[in-house]
Amino acid sequence: MRSRDLLKKYFAAGCERVPCNLCGADDTEVLLRYEFYDTPSETVICRRCGLMYLNPRWTEQSYQKFYEADYRTLAGEEDDIPFEMMLRQRVHGAEIHQFCAPYIRGKRVLDIGCAAGGVLSAFALAGDYKVCGVEPSQRHVEFVRSQLGYEVHEGLFGEMPLPRESFDLVILTQTLNHMLDPRGAMAAIRDLLTPGGMFFVEVQNFPEHAKRARIPVQVDHTYYFCAETLECMARRLGLEPVRTEVDTAAKMNQLHRYMRHRSASLHVRMLLRKTAPDASAPLPNYRSIRRQVRKALLHKGGMTLRTMRHKTRMWFKNAA
Numbered sequence: 001m002r003s004r005d006l007l008k009k010y011f012a013a014g015c016e017r018v019p020c021n022l023c024g025a026d027d028t029e030v031l032l033r034y035e036f037y038d039t040p041s042e043t044v045i046c047r048r049c050g051l052m053y054l055n056p057r058w059t060e061q062s063y064q065k066f067y068e069a070d071y072r073t074l075a076g077e078e079d080d081i082p083f084e085m086m087l088r089q090r091v092h093g094a095e096i097h098q099f100c101a102p103y104i105r106g107k108r109v110l111d112i113g114c115a116a117g118g119v120l121s122a123f124a125l126a127g128d129y130k131v132c133g134v135e136p137s138q139r140h141v142e143f144v145r146s147q148l149g150y151e152v153h154e155g156l157f158g159e160m161p162l163p164r165e166s167f168d169l170v171i172l173t174q175t176l177n178h179m180l181d182p183r184g185a186m187a188a189i190r191d192l193l194t195p196g197g198m199f200f201v202e203v204q205n206f207p208e209h210a211k212r213a214r215i216p217v218q219v220d221h222t223y224y225f226c227a228e229t230l231e232c233m234a235r236r237l238g239l240e241p242v243r244t245e246v247d248t249a250a251k252m253n254q255l256h257r258y259m260r261h262r263s264a265s266l267h268v269r270m271l272l273r274k275t276a277p278d279a280s281a282p283l284p285n286y287r288s289i290r291r292q293v294r295k296a297l298l299h300k301g302g303m304t305l306r307t308m309r310h311k312t313r314m315w316f317k318n319a320a
């Protein structure tokens with residue numbers, strides 16, 4: 001079945017408009033009217049802070065059903081072998097450990113969305129860490145418990161009670177832009193941190209990703225960040241950046257990342273320290289972010305835009 005046919009039922013269930021998750025405004029401009037799976041989804045940019053997001057989007061219930069039933073098919077992960085995935089993740093985990101190690105003051109590490117446990121495994125191999133994961137996939141939870149012997153909570157983050165102020169490092173990689181409320185998730189993560197605890201977050205760097213991907217947006221990415229919007233959200237919540245790394249399309253060392261993680265995306269990586277919230281942290285410059293993104297999108301020429309508009313019209317016709 002083609003991806004967009006798989007997704008039709010979620011559109012049929014209705015879509016909803018959402019306010020900006022960073023500044024709370026509902027003042028947007030449309031950036032794109034199509035997405036990777038060929039469905040008529042609109043990606044907008046907030047005119048107050050530059051946060052980019054899918055709007056309108058499916059309902060929460062639809063996203064829940066989608067992640068339970070169709071996400072793995074769409075992402076092509078159905079046939080993944082947990083052991084192989086673990087090895088790939090472990091390489092990534094070693095990089096994360098290197099990035100964070102000079103700043104971590106304790107040993108308790110939590111990986112949210114730990115999948116096959118490879119990131120946790122890298123920490124366990126690197127030192128005397130007490131590692132723990134959260135993972136919704138039962139298959140992966142069983143693998144981590146039986147093969148690696150780590151503690152894993154089965155389910156979605158936010159649906160389970162985790163003890164407050166009990167982790168020295170929380171890790172969240174390539175997940176924030178799938179969430180329906182990234183701000184709420186980051187606030188909940190801050191609550192889990194010990195005083196002075198650290199939060200490592202890695203998310204796609206949209207303005208740079210848009211330079212390389214033919215169609216850089218997809219219906220399961222509800223938010224699109226850049227370093228400025230991520231930092232502002234963090235500071236306002238009481239998470240202060242101590243180390244930041246930004247991938248750019250111009251950097252030539254990206255090929256090895258792709259080879260290792262099978263991910264062609266360019267990311268922002270930030271290590272954030274728990275501190276007092278700074279409600280007055282200035283909002284990013286929306287015009288500057290829009291300029292970067294539009295320039296990146298225009299690089300691909302008008303033909304893509306025209307073709308996609310035609311496809312979108314056909315989609316409506318066929319769906320009717």
Ligand SMILES: [Zn+2]
Binds near residue numbers: 022024025051
């Ligand atoms: Zn905003």
